[in-house]
Amino acid sequence: MGDKNTIVVNLAEPVVNEKDIDSELAEIEADDEKDPMEEILAGQEEIQKNLDATQLYLGEIGFSPLLSAEEEVYFARRALKGDEASRKRMIVSNLRLVVKIARRYNNRGLALLDLIEEGNLGLIRAVEKFDPERGFRFSTYATWWIRQTIERAIMNQTRTIRLPIHVVKELNVYLRASRELAQKLDHEPTAEEIAESLDKPVEDVTKMLRLNERITSVDTPIGSDNDKALLDIIADEKGYGPEEDLQDKDIKCSIIRWLEELNPKQREVLARRFGLMGYEPSTLEDVGAEIGLTRERVRQIQVEALRRLRDMLGHQGLNLEALFNKED
Known part of the structure; x- marks a missing residue:
């Protein structure tokens, strides 16, 4: 897969074995064999620092006002034209959304502040990719990108071989730099x-990144509440992105509204023929048998209904054939 979000999973053999990892750790940190109590205290101190920093961050972003739908469109259009102030306004006004989503992934291997940082990368990406002319709210669009970046970061932290706290901390610096550069x-x-970018020797970077290489099962749970597996977020060249997914839902809602403009018989025929409103797609013969009409009568009702829909959609500049691709 060519997409940069694609995650290549090697299930055949490990990229690096445990002996290699032990060797790399020895080269990176000569004092790896620290007093266990010292490591525990260091970990507790790190947790307290994270809590303090998180509270400070939450207090700062609490003063950022949310944008209305009209303001989203206004600032998004200006951001697309290169206006840096509008871009920053879009980001700052949605930082609380990142925190809300990040909280759902707490206790998944990353500190809350790290989850927020990863989510902010997704938010920035969403601002860069958002098209206000699509008609979607930015928060709905941004949620997709925020979740993707957080879940990928959690997945990258999943490891079967435990690393010392000080090594994990250093490794996170390299991994975050890698994601930002990507x-x-x-x-x-x-x-x-x-x-x-980090002003570090290439050899150090290579050694640290090798510590992050491992076999990962495609069934590894990574979502909040363990409800999602790695397989669910592996990029698919033929799959929908957030724009297509939202557009598809929007079209379905619009079709239901348009069907309400038809008489009950026309609405039922189209719903049964094209698999709408909970029905499965059916042939003319099957629809006729289900509603007690001949095949020809069902066809006539379908033609009349499609003609009415074509007129309604034409006034809105839409193409009926793009929505219904069966023969009249």
């Missing part, structure tokens, strides 16, 4: 690019 460069960054 968004800026539109491709997965090389070790050289990561090293340059």
